Amino acid sequence: MQFKAFEDNIEVNGRTVYAFVDGMGNFKSLGEKYMSDAGIGKIKNGKWIFDPEGWYPQQAWLDGFAAISREVGDGILYKIGCAIPANAFFPPWVTDIHSAIRSIDIAYHSNHRKNGKVLFDEESGTVYEGIGHYGYEQVPGKNLILSVSNNPYPCIFDKGVITAMAQKYDLKAIVFHDDSKPCRKNGAETCTYLVSW
Numbered sequence: 001m002q003f004k005a006f007e008d009n010i011e012v013n014g015r016t017v018y019a020f021v022d023g024m025g026n027f028k029s030l031g032e033k034y035m036s037d038a039g040i041g042k043i044k045n046g047k048w049i050f051d052p053e054g055w056y057p058q059q060a061w062l063d064g065f066a067a068i069s070r071e072v073g074d075g076i077l078y079k080i081g082c083a084i085p086a087n088a089f090f091p092p093w094v095t096d097i098h099s100a101i102r103s104i105d106i107a108y109h110s111n112h113r114k115n116g117k118v119l120f121d122e123e124s125g126t127v128y129e130g131i132g133h134y135g136y137e138q139v140p141g142k143n144l145i146l147s148v149s150n151n152p153y154p155c156i157f158d159k160g161v162i163t164a165m166a167q168k169y170d171l172k173a174i175v176f177h178d179d180s181k182p183c184r185k186n187g188a189e190t191c192t193y194l195v196s197w
């Protein structure tokens with residue numbers, strides 16, 4: 001189900017929230033307002049007071065997402081999703097479309113924490129549970145990757161993230177939402193995307 005955190009005590013880092021708001025382009029001040037309404041930072045004298053080095057409740061952020069989706073529409077969520085990878089730092093092993101799609105789940109866990117503990121441990125390479133995943137499965141013999149999202153972010157946002165990551169390494173890449181599979185927008189737990197190039 002989109003917009004509903006899987007567990008309590010999950011937080012997202014300020015840098016990710018900042019990338020999200022920045023990705024709204026001309027709608028940025030609207031994004032700041034929705035974040036402030038959701039309890040992330042505060043608008044003071046017309047300025048959004050927010051700490052990019054801080055951590056914020058994931059559910060509050062998702063509430064902001066939901067408000068933006070309701071009031072501005074899904075198109076903006078796609079645009080924001082596309083903008084997220086542009087602001088992100090990627091490890092040196094990300095060198096092609098396969099590693100790019102695989103890295104989304106790592107980046108996702110690196111930017112969230114549970115009970116104060118970051119959900120990816122760089123040293124041991126361990127991914128901890130609590131927020132779901134961004135999947136990666138190579139279809140043998142084809143330029144095709146299957147990516148199943150089971151996380152609380154909205155369907156159209158994930159399509160943007162996956163598209164931007166794929167196109168970073170192959171401009172011909174196209175991402176389809178597999179409409180024959182369940183969709184979080186309709187209350188399901190997962191969405192399936194096909195990345196082809």
Ligand SMILES: [Zn+2]
Pocket residue numbers: 155156177182183184185190191192
């Ligand atoms: Zn979907």
